[in-house]
Amino acid sequence: MNNLSAIKASLASCHFCCQLSKSENLPAKQYSACPRCGGTLHFRKPNSISRTWALILAASILYIPANILPVMRVTWKGGSDSDTILSGIMGLMEEGMWLIALIIFVASILIPMLKIISLIFLLISVQIKSSWCPKDRTMLYRVVEGVGRWSMIDIYVISIMVALVQLGAVATVEPELGAVFFASVVVITMFASISFDPRLIWDSFEESNR
Amino acid sequence: MTESLIACDYCDLLQKIPSLEPNQTAKCARCGSILYRSKKDSLNRTLSFTLAGLIFFILANSFPLISLDIQGRTQTSRLITGCVDLYRHGMLSLAALVFATSILMPFLKFIGTAYIFMPLKFSRLTWKTKPIFKILKTIHPWGMIEIYLLGIFVAYVKLSDMATINIGIAAYAFIASILFMVAADASWDPYETWNKLEKNHE
Numbered sequence A: 001m002n003n004l005s006a007i008k009a010s011l012a013s014c015h016f017c018c019q020l021s022k023s024e025n026l027p028a029k030q031y032s033a034c035p036r037c038g039g040t041l042h043f044r045k046p047n048s049i050s051r052t053w054a055l056i057l058a059a060s061i062l063y064i065p066a067n068i069l070p071v072m073r074v075t076w077k078g079g080s081d082s083d084t085i086l087s088g089i090m091g092l093m094e095e096g097m098w099l100i101a102l103i104i105f106v107a108s109i110l111i112p113m114l115k116i117i118s119l120i121f122l123l124i125s126v127q128i129k130s131s132w133c134p135k136d137r138t139m140l141y142r143v144v145e146g147v148g149r150w151s152m153i154d155i156y157v158i159s160i161m162v163a164l165v166q167l168g169a170v171a172t173v174e175p176e177l178g179a180v181f182f183a184s185v186v187v188i189t190m191f192a193s194i195s196f197d198p199r200l201i202w203d204s205f206e207e208s209n210r
Numbered sequence B: 001m002t003e004s005l006i007a008c009d010y011c012d013l014l015q016k017i018p019s020l021e022p023n024q025t026a027k028c029a030r031c032g033s034i035l036y037r038s039k040k041d042s043l044n045r046t047l048s049f050t051l052a053g054l055i056f057f058i059l060a061n062s063f064p065l066i067s068l069d070i071q072g073r074t075q076t077s078r079l080i081t082g083c084v085d086l087y088r089h090g091m092l093s094l095a096a097l098v099f100a101t102s103i104l105m106p107f108l109k110f111i112g113t114a115y116i117f118m119p120l121k122f123s124r125l126t127w128k129t130k131p132i133f134k135i136l137k138t139i140h141p142w143g144m145i146e147i148y149l150l151g152i153f154v155a156y157v158k159l160s161d162m163a164t165i166n167i168g169i170a171a172y173a174f175i176a177s178i179l180f181m182v183a184a185d186a187s188w189d190p191y192e193t194w195n196k197l198e199k200n201h202e
């Protein structure tokens, strides 16, 4: 009983209601319905590794236009300026708004980058069947899963400013294409972390400790 | 045998469901993730927090959120205004994303939770409770009103040297609805809910 994983006992845990079901006849890649809630039941998330890789790849490509293209155009006092995420942060620093600059830097630049790097690291470590520090890697996954949503802040700031500053020639804020790329990076990396199955970390750990 | 066992969501370790005092948390013996939290008076608290949150969320959507004064001109904005204006600028996908994560998903979460818990409270059978439970679990990470609130704060500071910003009553209702949503999440005991659901359906 000690240190036995559910899959070794032919038990599949329902993602929705946590009910364990005996699934002896269930080949690893197929799924059936949970007897309690009717949700699809599988031992591991289907095609977890290839699906996560595909999403990470897409996010990494979109990350480039998201940072190069301007996300917003501000018209104010007769002048008109387009800001990328980075130039927006620099502007905030010049005006002495350090706290806001820090929030946007962490949420818009640091988190998406660390998220992509962490998931690539987790994917590779699972694929080479590493048995290195599974507990720490699980912790890393939980952090990635938890903080990813916070990258949405910049999108909301743009949305709020666009709604609020619509005063023609006096002051106008308009969204620009970079914001669409940035939003897609956030959404795709969220799907990537959802499609990664942290139990794979422990599968290779168990295999190598047998 | 399977009734008394639980598998960790993060490492798949099979372990006994611990018997906990109310408001205690059990962690996985192998990876340290949260395995199970027992909640005091879960049903009543989750239901009341959800209903309160729903009322405040409706209020937050019904009144002006923020207004801005520049050179004698005033512009008022509601929660939905951002989505409408993004759409007007031709950014349909962005508008849809902001609408889904800041209005639709939180609203579905409040409604869905209330729909499950109301009949449970009165021990009635309900229609399609289980699919709704699954939908709630799926949309959970996509409701982002607490992040939106930080967005309001950032926009407020950014605009404050350009114009005078006034916080409307909807903003306070919005904060209240976030606090109630967090409280409802924290007092929800999914095990108790499933036990009750199963009992009702027998």
Ligand SMILES: [Zn+2]
Pocket: A014, A015, A016, A017, A018, A019, A034, A035, A036, A037, A038, A039
């Ligand atoms: Zn289930």
Ligand SMILES: [Zn+2]
Pocket: B008, B009, B010, B011, B012, B013, B028, B029, B030, B031, B032, B033
């Ligand atoms: Zn675990």
